[in-house]
Amino acid sequence: MCGGAIISGYIPPTVPGRPKKLTAEYLWPELKRSSKLKNLEALDLSDNYIIHGSLEDVVAYLALSNFHYYRLNQTLADRWDVQTCIDYSLVCLLSNFWACPHVSGLAALLKAAHPDWSPAAIRSALMTTAYTVDNRGETMIDESTGNTSTALDFGAGHVHPQKAMNPGLIYDLTSYDYVNFLCNSNYTVNNIQVITRRKADCSGATRAGHVGNLNYPSLSAVFQQYGKHKMSTHFIRTVTNVGDPNSAYKVTIRPPSGMTVTVQPEKLVFRRVGQKLNFLVRVEATAVKLSPGSSSMKSGKIVWSDGKHNVTSPIVVTMHARL
Numbered sequence: 001m002c003g004g005a006i007i008s009g010y011i012p013p014t015v016p017g018r019p020k021k022l023t024a025e026y027l028w029p030e031l032k033r034s035s036k037l038k039n040l041e042a043l044d045l046s047d048n049y050i051i052h053g054s055l056e057d058v059v060a061y062l063a064l065s066n067f068h069y070y071r072l073n074q075t076l077a078d079r080w081d082v083q084t085c086i087d088y089s090l091v092c093l094l095s096n097f098w099a100c101p102h103v104s105g106l107a108a109l110l111k112a113a114h115p116d117w118s119p120a121a122i123r124s125a126l127m128t129t130a131y132t133v134d135n136r137g138e139t140m141i142d143e144s145t146g147n148t149s150t151a152l153d154f155g156a157g158h159v160h161p162q163k164a165m166n167p168g169l170i171y172d173l174t175s176y177d178y179v180n181f182l183c184n185s186n187y188t189v190n191n192i193q194v195i196t197r198r199k200a201d202c203s204g205a206t207r208a209g210h211v212g213n214l215n216y217p218s219l220s221a222v223f224q225q226y227g228k229h230k231m232s233t234h235f236i237r238t239v240t241n242v243g244d245p246n247s248a249y250k251v252t253i254r255p256p257s258g259m260t261v262t263v264q265p266e267k268l269v270f271r272r273v274g275q276k277l278n279f280l281v282r283v284e285a286t287a288v289k290l291s292p293g294s295s296s297m298k299s300g301k302i303v304w305s306d307g308k309h310n311v312t313s314p315i316v317v318t319m320h321a322r323l
Contacts, residue, residue, distance in 0.1 A: 102159075103126065103159060106126060106159060106161050106164065107119075107122050107123075107126070109161065109165075110122045110125060110126070110164060110165065113165055114242075117170075117242075118172055118173065118174075120170075120171070120172050120173035120174075120215075121170045121171075121172050121240075121242075123217070124167070124170040124171040124172065124217045125164040125165075125167040125170055126156075126159050126164050127155075127156035127157075127217040127218065128156070128167055128169070128170075128171070128217050128311045128312050128313065129159075129160050129163035129164045129167050129310075129311075129312070130155075130156045130157030130158055130159050130160060130312070131157050131158055131160055132149075132154055132157040132158070140153070140154055140158075150297070150299050151218075151299035151314045151316050152297060152299070152316065155314075156217065156218060156312075156314055157312075166242075166243065166309070167242065167243075167309060167311060168241075168242065168243035168247075168249070168304075168306060168308065168309025168310075168311050169239040169240065169241060169242065169243065169249065169304060169309070169311045170239065170240050170242050171215050171216060171217045171237060171238070171239060171240075171313075172215065172238070172240050173214070173215050173216075175196070176204065177208070177214060177215055178214075179192060179196065179200055179201070179202070179204075179205075180202070180204050180205045180207075180208035180214075181208070181211055181214045182195070182200075183200075183202035183204075183205035183208075184205050184208060184209070184210055184211045184213075185211050189201075189202060209236060210233075212233065212235050213235060213236045213237075215237055215238050217313050218313055218314045218315070218316070219235050219237075219281060219283075219302075219313060219314070219315045219316070220315075220316045220317075220318075221233050221235075221283050221285075221315075221316070221317045221318070222317075222318045222320060223285055223317070223318070223319050223320065224320050224322065225287045225288075225290065225319060225320065225321050225322070226322060228287060229286065229287050230284065230285070230286055230287070231284070231285050231286075231287070232282060232283060232284040232285070233282075233283055234280055234281065234282045234283070235280070235281040235282075235283075236278060236279075236280055236281075237278065237279055237280075237281065237313075238276050238277070238278050239268065239276070239277060239279070239304070239311070240274065240275070240276050241270040241272070241273055241274065241275045241276075241277075242273065242274075243270075243273070243306065243308070243309055244273070244306070244308070245270070245271065245272050245273050246270070246271060246272075247269075247270050247306045248267060248268070248269045248270070248306060249267065249268045249269075249270075249304040249305060249306045249309075249311070250266065250267050250304070250305060250306075251263045251266050251267070251268075251279075251302055251303065251304050252302070252303045252305065253300075253302050254300045254301050254302070254303075255283075255300045255315070256298030256299055256300040256315060256316075256317045257298050257300075258285075258286065258288070258298065259283060259284065259285045259286075259298060259300070259317055260283070260284040260285075261281065261282070261283050261284075261300060261302070261315060262281070262282045262284075263279055263280070263281050263282075263302060264279065264280050264282075265279060268304065281302065281315075283315065283317060285317055285319065287319070288319050290319065290320075290321035291321065292321055292322065292323045293321065293322070293323040294320075294321055295318055295319060295320040295321070296318070296319045297316060297317070297318045297319075298316075298317050298319075299314060299315065299316045299317075300314075300315045300317075301313060301314050301315055302315065
């Protein structure tokens with residue numbers, strides 16, 4: 001992290017009563033006395049919090065006091081936006097900004113270890129080996145509510161660098177897959193060319209199927225109820241063996257509550273490293289009682305395992321009732 005001299009450079013040396021050597025023991029009472037911190041609650045490092053205070057105090061405190069976050073009081077947090085940030089002289093840092101350099105560093109390590117891996121392969125390795133339990137062995141808690149968190153809170157989970165180095169299977173993608181995704185998202189060829197900066201071809205989009213077939217490590221289905229009692233969709237995925245030759249993976253399914261998830265085939269047998277195999281995931285849901293315009297979200301997962309590697313893909317299903 002930053003050296004003491006660099007941190008001290010952010011802090012005016014002429015403030016009366018401030019010691020030459022800053023410590024967390026000194027800074028914590030200082031921050032609590034700050035008028036800008038009256039509506040804040042000290043919390044341990046976690047997601048979705050905002051840092052509040054002057055730049056020099058924030059930088060010093062973060063460096064010297066275990067990177068604590070501060071949560072704005074609920075009223076302010078509910079209406080937080082860029083203008084609020086300016087009005088309250090905040091240093092507003094969303095948690096993703098903190099995660100980004102850490103994950104970027106891990107991506108660089110994976111690229112160094114596996115120079116032939118694509119960005120999608122690296123992302124897959126980080127996602128499918130992540131974990132979602134805390135030090136109690138239970139699902140992480142959402143500290144803003146005190147409730148058990150869901151896939152919409154933790155995403156794929158907390159990265160596990162060692163396991164990501166050897167994920168077993170990866171979900172890979174090429175630029176053509178993204179073009180097919182855009183085509184199936186009803187973008188025109190001209191729209192897509194603005195992004196790709198080259199001639200786009202949507203002829204392969206039909207073979208790719210619907211947008212949910214983008215070969216992403218997670219699966220998300222949205223069902224519009226519209227008077228239907230039973231609804232279903234499917235996903236096609238392709239995994240590449242980057243683990244051991246002559247390996248067999250069996251699937252374990254933990255469906256979202258009240259829904260049915262099936263995977264075909266239930267076993268993938270690889271003869272060599274680099275071999276690709278496909279599987280199909282079908283999700284079936286029954287309509288639930290919802291007020292007009294509201295929605296309900298449930299999450300689950302599928303895990304491919306050969307006894308050595310566990311390759312996890314989250315499943316999120318949203319039920320939506322029209323107005």
